[in-house]
Structure formats: C-alpha cells, structure tokens
Amino acid sequence: MAGVATSGRQRSRIAPYLMILPALAYLAIFFVIPFWSLFRTSLSTSGGSVYLPTLTFAWDFGNYAEAFTTYQEQIFRSLGYALTATVVCLLISYPLAYVIAFKSGRFKSLLLGLVILPFFVTFLIRTLAWKTILADDGVVVSALGSIGLLPEEGRLLSTSWAVIGGLIYNWVIFMILPLYVSLEKIDARLLEASRDLYSSSFRAFRKVILPLSMPGVIAGSMLVFIPAVGDFINADYLGSTQTTMIGNVIQKQFLVVKDYPAAAALSFMLMALILAGVLSYTKALGTEDLV
C-alpha cells in the first residue's frame, strides 16, 4: 500500500494533518477533557455543603475499593448479561447474515431493509413494547403456562431473561451489519477454488468463510458487548430488583445519591474491565486489524 505523499511539497505533507484536525478537536473536547475530569472526580473526596459539594482531588483510591466491594455483584452481573447477549446475538446473526450475503439473490436489499426496519422505531418504545408483550397477564405468559414451559418464577417480565432478551433485541443489529459486510465481500471464487480442491461444504466454511468473516465477528461482538454492559434502560424496564446492572447503579449514584467520586470510580472500573475484555478477545482471535 502506498504511504503518504512521496513528493517533497510541504502542502501535501500537512494536508492529512489538517484533515484530521476537526476530528482531533472533537475528540479532545468530547473525550479527552471529560475523561480527564471523570478520572480526577473518581480520585476526589467530596466535602463542603451537602447539595453543592466541592470535590478535592486527593488520589483517593479508596473510592475504587469501596465502590467495588459494594457493587461487585452488579458489575459481574452486567458482564454476564452482556456476554450472554453477545453470544446469542452472534448465534442469531451469523446464519442470517450468511443467508443475506450468499443466498438471498435479488431479495438482498429487501432483507437488509427488513433487518433495519424495526430500528426506525425509537429504542424506548421498542423496549416498552416488550414490557407489554411479556406482561404477567399477557398472551405469551399464558401460552407458555398452558404448555408447562413457564420458568420457575411463573413470569417472564422482571427476570434476568427478560433483561438479556431486551439487550439482544436492542443491539442485535450491530452484530448483523458488520457480519453481513464482512461476509458479503468474500470472493465467491475462493469457494469455487475450495470445491475444486475437493473440500466439503463444512470444511470450506471452516477454512475459508469463517476466517475471512472474523473481522465482522469481532467488530459485531464489540459493538454489542460494549453498549450492552453499560446499558441501564433494559434492566430498568424489563428487570426487577434482582437484575440491576452497573448502569443503574451509576445512574443512581450520579442523580440521587450524588456521590460523584463513587459514580466516577464505578464508570472507570467498568471502562477498564471492558478494555481488558476487548483486548484479550481480539488477541485470542488474532486480528491485529482492530487494535
């Protein structure tokens, strides 16, 4: 691949930097500064008046220890929910993306349109609709009950499965699209070649399609896992007191308890955990493309 401009002209050397300047400025204003501010808050002690506390930066790592011991249950629950949602999204999306990419023929655009269609409806409405669908007196619960398939609690709403289901439903599109994109660009002639070499369909899938679609798998997994782990809307609407996620805790700490250092420490811990997870995941799957 050609590098940056090879000519010695000053202008063309500066041009790329000028072009990324708006993005850099955006990143500085909306990411670096808030990030730094949040970091300082997480290590501060709050004092002064109760309602307008003054935060004093104090390297107070105790905030982290305390937040972790108090809310580790919610942290691990969030990771578990997000992981489950990501795996299920992958299992749902892969065959779907495969069919759209390779088998849909002239219906490709239509199928893609249908995948995207529900997401024209706002997130909140879609989540609230699930609340109606899964209601204790609703059709789904009574139908499952009559064939004896109801879980132990005798309900669907306000269970872990409702929350995980909400996460899957709301984020699945972020798995389908990257998978589709990576599958769709696979050169069909590679499959022909594998057949010419007497490969079985399964072997062709395992040796050709799966490795080539790996960037899509990784991208999709991250796009689902990262937002899902910090989500609080699904746990709020579809969950119960037994299913609170770390996003709910952070929201409550910021808005009700107003313990900003604890909330900031929780946010940072969550970020660190996500980063560690994503790095080990990409390392394990061996794509240097993404990190």
Place this chain on the structure above:
Amino acid sequence: MPTPHDIDPRRPAHLATNRASRRRFLGGGAAAAAALVLGPSFLTACGSDSGSGSTDTAPPDDGSPATGTLRISNWPYYMADGFVAAFQTASGLTVDYKEDFNDNEEWFAKFKEPLSRKQDIGADLVIPSEFMAARLMNLGWLNEISEERVPNKKNLRTDLVDAAIDPGRKFLAPYMSGMVGIAYNKAATGRPITSLDDLWDPAFRGQVSLLSDMQDGLGLVMLAQGSSLDDPSIESIQKAVDLIREHKDSGQIRRFTGNDYGDDLAAGNVVIAQAYSGDVVQLQADNPDLEFVVPDSGGTWFIDNQVIPYTTQNQKGAEAWIDYVYDRPNYAKLVAATQFVPVLSDMTDELAKIDPAIAGNPLVNPPSDVLAKLHAWPALSDEQTQEFNAAYATITGG
C-alpha cells in the same frame, strides 16, 4: 487476507465494504459506545468547569398586571383538561405548560448547577415536593410570593399556613396534598389488604413494588415497625432499610418505582404497591379492581408546592397562576381531575357542584379515622436527608 481484485457491481452502495470504510464504521461505533460508557463524565465536566453568568430578569414591581409567557414545569397527570386554557383566557398570559417534573432528586441533580449560578432553568414556576421545595428555599434559590398579588391565599387550609418549614407560607405555595399508602388489585389478592405486613405475604412474591423516594418509601415501613417519624434517627431508618433489603433479596419486591408504579399495577404485573392516593382513583379507570388503603400502622402525607425559582422570567405571571389556582371554583376542577386531597379549606360545596361523588370520596375528603392514621415527615436537615437517601439507595439502586 486476500484483496478482492474487482468490485462486485451488485454490492449495495449504502454498505460500502472496502476495508477503509469498515474501519470508519467501526470507529464511529466505538466512539458512540465510548460516549455511552462515558456519559456521566460529560455531566461532571459540565458541572465543574462551566463559567458563571447571571440572567436575573425578575421585573421590578410597578403595579402593572402580569403579561407575556409563563413557563410551568409540573408532574405528569397533575392537571385538569382545559384548566390551562381557561387560565390563559382569564389572565391574558400565554402558558408553556410542561409535564417534565418526574422525580425530585433527579430534577435537583439536573438543575442545581444552573440554579447555583442563577441561570435560567426554562421554568418560571415549578412544583416539587415539600422537602425539595424547602431545600431550594434554604439554598436561597426561591423568590418570595407576594401576598398582595395572591389574595386567594386566604383560602389555604390553616394547618398548611402554620407550616414549621415555612412559617406563613411565604415561599412554598401548596398545590396538592395526598396520602402515601398501599394500592392493591383486589381480584389478584383475593382479600382486602389492611396491614403493611401484607406486602411481605409470600403469596405475592415478585408482585410487590415500593416507592424509591426515601420519605415515601421508608415512611410506611418505619411506622409499621413502630418507629416514630417525628424525629427519625439513622437507626430507625436503617432498621427499615434492613427489612426491605431482606425482602428484596428474597425476590418478594419486584421493583422500586417512581411515579411509574401505576403501569405495572394496572397491567397486573404488580398486585400490591406503595402508592399515592389520587393516582389510584385515576388508575381505577383502567382497572376497576384497584383499591387504595392507608395501612393500620399508618400512612404519610405528602404535599407538593408551587415555587418560584429566583431565576424566574415572569414573577407576576407565576403569582397570577397561584392566585388563579387558589380560587375555590377553579381549584375544584383540579381536585376533581387529580383526586388528591385539597390544600384549600371548605372545598366540599365547590366539589359537590362538579360531582357529589367526589366531595364524598374518602380519598379526596379523608374521614377522621383515616386522618388519625396519617403522619408527616418533619423538616430534615441537609445532612439527614443525604444520610437517609444514601442508606435507602444502597438497596433501591443495586
């Protein structure tokens, strides 16, 4: 990774698939995800680094009538049909009425920074609960309400005028009062509910909701435990919190709710809930099996107050509104719609003119045996509120 030698013309243009564009797509997604995770940081950054500015534009009093636009921020379902329009006709003011006040503490978290810098908060009149109104008053963020321009204040219930929290009600103009008690679905419970301990009946496991507001949520439980609300200690708070935690951990309590408990109750997901009296009357329209009861061990009062933030852009308009609300025939329409307990005295006749049933409704006009069971929270210090809130939030928020 092999590079495709030629581009497939059938490829949909809107999903360009070369590596560079997918990277951009990913980058955008990651940034969006980061923004989601980082959400709270923006809040802190805005909170601590913004500059100062004052937009105090309260007009000096020259005796002229109120004009212009009045921006009101109220709770949902707290208004009668046609009331705002009738006020506009009567006063000549334009009213921008919003039902965007959903939770005292969240409202405070959102507006305390601009208020501390005396910046406009987009509302000239707000209707917080009593403890929040008192907090705003003590922080010096409220304007005094002119006695002169609110002559109908004489109609207030005398027990309300004598409030310890704001003697003479100079800053806090009560809008509506009501009872915190228990709402239940009698078809689902199969029996009348009378005691707070019924919330912990294993038959209702996973179908109970409690209020997440500290005073409204803990008050009933503390009364049932024999604790007094007159001078609450952290020990009595903790005792109630411990009991609730036990029932939360056992799966008895399904949700901690704000004003949104009604949906679950009407839909049948929750069969017994801590609730506000007037809401239940309104919910009965959706589900006639719902009942409201003040438990034997006692319930609590709540009062929501009209207050004028010191950043108001229309002091006189706000006062004209309060005066209009305090006119008995007008107020009767509000009570008939909200079904809460009137803050004005001698409302029976005016209510009977609208509907005799409302005048006789025990939720609007509680009989003496119910009144005897009702308690009110005292004015808590800032430190107490913070300490009690934090204790309750350990279970409601996690």
